[in-house]
Amino acid sequence: MNKPLTAIDNCSSCPIRHRAVCARCDDDELVELNGIKFYKSYSAGQTIAMRGDALDVVASVVSGTATLERAIEDGRTQLVGLLLPSDFIGRPGRATLQYDVTAVTDVTLCCFYRKPFEALLVRIPHVQERMLEMALDELDAARDWMLLLGRKTAREKIASFLMLIAKRTVHPDGRVLGNTSRIELPISREAMANFLGLTIETVSRQFTGLRKDGVIELDGNRSVIVPDLETLLLESGDDSDGGPLI
Amino acid sequence: MNKPLTAIDNCSSCPIRHRAVCARCDDDELVELNGIKFYKSYSAGQTIAMRGDALDVVASVVSGTATLERAIEDGRTQLVGLLLPSDFIGRPGRATLQYDVTAVTDVTLCCFYRKPFEALLVRIPHVQERMLEMALDELDAARDWMLLLGRKTAREKIASFLMLIAKRTVHPDGRVLGNTSRIELPISREAMANFLGLTIETVSRQFTGLRKDGVIELDGNRSVIVPDLETLLLESGDDSDGGPLI
DNA sequence: CGACCTATTGATACGTATCAACCCGAGTGG
DNA sequence: CCACTCGGGTTGATACGTATCAATAGGTCG
CATH class of the missing domain: 2.60.120.10 (Jelly Rolls)
Known part of the structure; x- marks a missing residue:
């Protein structure tokens, strides 16, 4: 690889x-x-x-x-x-x-x-x-991340995490928002739980919840399809006026 | 001042x-x-x-x-x-x-x-x-702090916060542990709550709990007396082998 | 004295943890 | 080729910790 x-x-x-x-x-x-x-x-x-x-x-x-x-x-x-x-x-x-x-x-x-x-x-x-x-x-x-850990709900944590990975993965020169995107998860559910201050069960339930609400689609355990990144951003609880992170 | x-x-x-x-x-x-x-x-x-x-x-x-x-x-x-x-x-x-x-x-x-x-x-x-x-x-x-926010209980958070302030306050050359100590809190209960990812009510309850258990004594709202810092350290959930932070 | 702010205490609700069962795909060995 | 096992993930029932809503206490200032 x-x-x-x-x-x-x-x-x-x-x-x-x-x-x-x-x-x-x-x-x-x-x-x-x-x-x-x-x-x-x-x-x-x-x-x-x-x-x-x-x-x-x-x-x-x-x-x-x-x-x-x-x-x-x-x-x-x-x-x-x-x-x-x-x-x-x-x-x-x-x-x-x-x-x-x-x-x-x-x-x-x-x-x-x-x-x-x-x-x-x-x-x-x-x-x-x-x-x-x-x-x-x-x-x-x-x-x-401290804001996320201290103040966000489980669903917001998952959405924020997906946005984070999306941002780090996309071409540095490319645009991120506004279109469909596939996110490859670099870590397991357990590592995500440890990242987000959650349990593995809660992580799994939130993935299911976001999927049932049409925010994401799952393709195996390590791949997430996001039909609309803007929707995911709204779920993340982050200000839209946050300025460019990278 | x-x-x-x-x-x-x-x-x-x-x-x-x-x-x-x-x-x-x-x-x-x-x-x-x-x-x-x-x-x-x-x-x-x-x-x-x-x-x-x-x-x-x-x-x-x-x-x-x-x-x-x-x-x-x-x-x-x-x-x-x-x-x-x-x-x-x-x-x-x-x-x-x-x-x-x-x-x-x-x-x-x-x-x-x-x-x-x-x-x-x-x-x-x-x-x-x-x-x-x-x-x-x-x-x-x-x-x-991310460990604290993501994984510690409310009581551990309060104890950790008190230890943090104690460490930052004490003379840089002086020893910290092993004896009675008075900690002057630089911030209000609300700010503590916002620091620790808690509500103000929970902060207050944990102070009460630690006081009832003899871990701390309260002297007004901005001053805490710690009879034994070692006990407080145990309550904080931190490894004892953490090495010197400062 | 009353107004106000901060902190404490109480009753209850809710979100997430915990405990447990089950599912699924990948190896593995008979 | 199939049964077995194993690790990772999902789903369900319930418990528990903290949030929320509400009332009260204590200190300060006009």
Whole structure:
């Protein structure tokens, strides 16, 4: 499913070249990054790292989907990040990982050892600028997610989640709204439940409810057809005047 | 209640000198910051800025408490940030504000016009480094908050909130746990409810419950005495092995 | 003193969790 | 080729936690 590594071992042909931490780098800087990067792949279901692990490596997601989650002892789990291609894993300046990272599909990472990467942050301001921009974007996303978790109903949560995936998936230059669209769900019902602060049963019931009301159609477990994205947006409880998210 | 502006108009005597965006600056850089900063004060209850406003100014909280919140049309509101001294308001590179910002106590801000501040970010890497560090800290805090909102019970939410305030309030060098402590609540029951994804009535009931169980004592509406912080920590549902947050 | 705001307490409703059964497609092995 | 099992998903009955609606209490200010 993933491109073989050989196809992307040169940064200039990398699929996340223009969205990841390296987005602003010029050719010279890219050469430097290229020199210290290495790829690592994980198969679906595999644990990439666990809370408390030493954080020796930071990485960008090149392909596939991973999750960031936080758990309490009694088993309750909250997904706190959905890592899609171009998203960054790990944090410069911190020695241990705060969250569990899991590959939900086959995943390929573009990795850097943390120490040299930190040194590089200082030398190449373009990387640091992009890191800051990405961190602030994630912060905004996290805050929207807090509104969802704290104040939205189960149905609104599901609709919001579908909109989120639709937005992240669609061509960055393309329009999103106003027409039929197929949404490929990157995660299972259980992961969705953990993302939305719900149980798997409630997630399932809300899918059924939205289907019966004609808002969505289901095509297998991992694919949703949305006849009218505007209707779905209304169900999500989000302001229409929210401004462009990407 | 606040120090008069004249007492802090020199950066070197500023109370947030070592925690705000300027924390890593040397004396020369401080002079440059000093040259373009200006103070602005708001009284308790005042709106500092609203969602959609042009973001011409960015600022650090010097004293007082402000909130960042997100609302949906029907009145549901979620607090997405609690801004205490040294916290930063606004985002370089973005032209409009995403959240409503309100002063909950009298607040003094150290302001910069956004454009010159952005230029300064490029010139003074120390500021950008610190901005990145602070953004990542906030991201971690937001993720912890997502766990709270999505998975914790009302009682755990209240206990977690009290622990959060205790941690932010205590002397940065001082120990927190193991002894009696008085926590001054910076916000009203309503704001707490909006922070925790609860109603004001539930917040009140949980306070009563924790009081009846001897976990806390109430001294007026804005002050909580905690006989044993360890007990409160247990009530919060957080792992004890969570590592130091600050 | 009365008006008002914030917080508390009470009665009840409602949404989601919980517990349990069932369905379905994919492997797997006889 | 079919029976079996297994994991993920759906559906149903019921329980429980928190929201909602309503009344009361306490403090502050005019």
